[in-house]
Amino acid sequence: MNLELLREATRSQMPDKRWQHTLGVVKTAVELAERFGGDAEKAELAALLHDYSKAWPINRMEQIIRTERLPGELLDYDKELWHAHVGAWAVQNEHRIEDEEVxxxxxxxxxxxxxxxxxxxxxxxxxxxxxxxxxxxxxKMRDLAQHSLEEALAAGFDSTIKLLIELGKPIFPLTVTARNDLIRQLK
Ligand code: DGI
Ligand code: FE
Ligand code: FE
Ligand code: FE
Structure with missing residues (x-):
């Protein structure tokens, strides 16, 4: 795997604004890995690829979810959720990323x-x-992230869940589960 080629391939999937966000996620993920004892190389790779399919057309993502047997339940929830599963499928199929953790x-x-x-x-x-x-x-999340991944991330899911409620949108069940698990881990 050639990281430089992967960078160019990823950059070519998205407008510049999204690429700048991706670079910010890479930098932050490496910092967090160093702070909390994670694998910085895997963090860099996953962060680089995390929004690979974010700018793909909605109908392309929907088709991939259907034909590649990704969880059909996604189609009942916000389209913003789709790029994560489609992106994992895409980097496995287009770039032979096989590390299941990534x-x-x-x-x-x-x-x-x-x-x-x-x-x-x-x-x-x-x-x-x-x-x-x-x-x-x-x-507030950046402050919490200085000492606790779980506290910071729980605050993030809290704010996303509140926003979804305000917007009258459904909440994907795994988000509720993730938030509950994080809170339990903090006890
Ligand atoms: O792709 P990004 O914009 O960088 O960020 P992301 O992949 O975390 O997408 C976040 C968006 O997804 C955010 O605007 C809220 C939206 N969303 C819609 N339904 C759900 C959801 N986020 C979560 N966590 N759970 C949902 O059910
Ligand atoms: Fe994303
Ligand atoms: Fe992102
Ligand atoms: Fe997120």
């Missing part, structure tokens, strides 16, 4: 899941707090 971190970076791995947490949190992000509560 693929899972990509696949669950939006929804979260039960019993998130250290790598899952690092990528998901880096996605929330990379330097280019600006939303109410992001600085």
């Amino acid at each position: 693929l899972d971190a990509i696949r669950y970076h939006t929804s979260g899941r039960a019993d998130m791995t250290l790598l899952d947490k690092i990528v998901c949190l880096a996605d929330y707090i990379e330097p280019g992000r600006d939303f109410p509560g992001v600085n």
